[in-house]
Amino acid sequence: MKKIFVTILAILMLPINIFAGAKLSAPTRIVASKIDNTYKFEMDKAKAKDLKVEIDVLNNDKWISQSKKSIIKDVDANGAKNSVTLTEDDLKNFMSDKNGYCFRLRYVDKNKNASPFTNMIHLGDAPLSRNSSAWALNDINKAKSLNIVSNTMFPNTKMNVTREELAEVAVKAYASLHKRTSQGSVNHFTDTDNKYVNVAYDLGIMNGVGENRFNPKGSVTREDYAVVASRIFGEKDVKAKKIKDAKSISSYAKKSVDSALESGILTLDENAKFNPKKEMKREEVLSSLVRNMQK
Secondary structure (H helix, E strand, O other): OHHHHHHHHHHHOOOHHHOOOOOOOOOOOOEEEEEOOEEEEEEOOOOOOOOEEEEEEEEOOEEHHHHOOOEEEEOEOOOOOEEEEEEHHHHOOOOOOOOOEEEEEEEEOOOOOEOOOOOOEEEOOOOOOOOOOHHHHHHHHHHHHOOOOOHHHOOOOOOEOEHHHHHHHHHHHHHHHHOOOOOOOOOOOOOOOOHHHHHHHHOOOOOOOEOOEOOOOOEOEHHHHHHHHHHHHOOOOOOOOOOOOHHHOOHHHHHHHHHHHHHOOOOOOOOOOOOOOOEOEHHHHHHHHHHHHOO
16 A cells, blocks of 8 residues: 555656646747748757648738738758748738738647747848739839828739728828828718728718718729829819710719819720729729829
């Protein structure tokens, strides 16, 4: 009986981690490099086996791990060091406000135990936009330098611009040109509390769609953009233009369309049509604003 008691006592006095798996250590001695469109991270061999690496990216000043969107990569353990690689496609949904990307790494085992993250690693030049037309790139870069861009536009500038995105870039362009803005602290609509929407309304740049609604995620037609642009750059009192589809232009937008065509803010297509109901792309809006702000 005494022998059994001593054995149990000895077991109880052993370090507690005899019953638990050893904690994972963070990746060490990382060497990061960028060659063409590939990012490579090399690190010392880890004691544990069958590991993956979680790569956290700083996206608009927030780590993507906070929203459980980190990138998980298998470890290549064939060389003298462990390594993982990222491609531009892996990063297509993320954007840094800095001249490159900020990363941090940690190991994850098959039981989903995770090591601490490494310190932040800054690497590479991040393109301002991941999916833009070649003709628009210079204007997008200029829009960024003028601080008139909404961050939601960057991942894909070929997408339709939303009404709340237009409100933001319009307010920023208006403030740059006229040195006027407002607090935007009063909510004017029931379907959004977006500050830029409130400011756009305060400044008379944009209105709602009726019934105290703004429809923030709605698309923007060419005729609606013409109205907004005329309020940013000033509406000219000009003669009606010869437009083949003029009858399709809404009455509230006719003067603004004529003014936008006169000023070169918008143009007719090769068939002399304005296409008033066609929806505007993000890059089209940014290009139009930038080119006219520089006149």
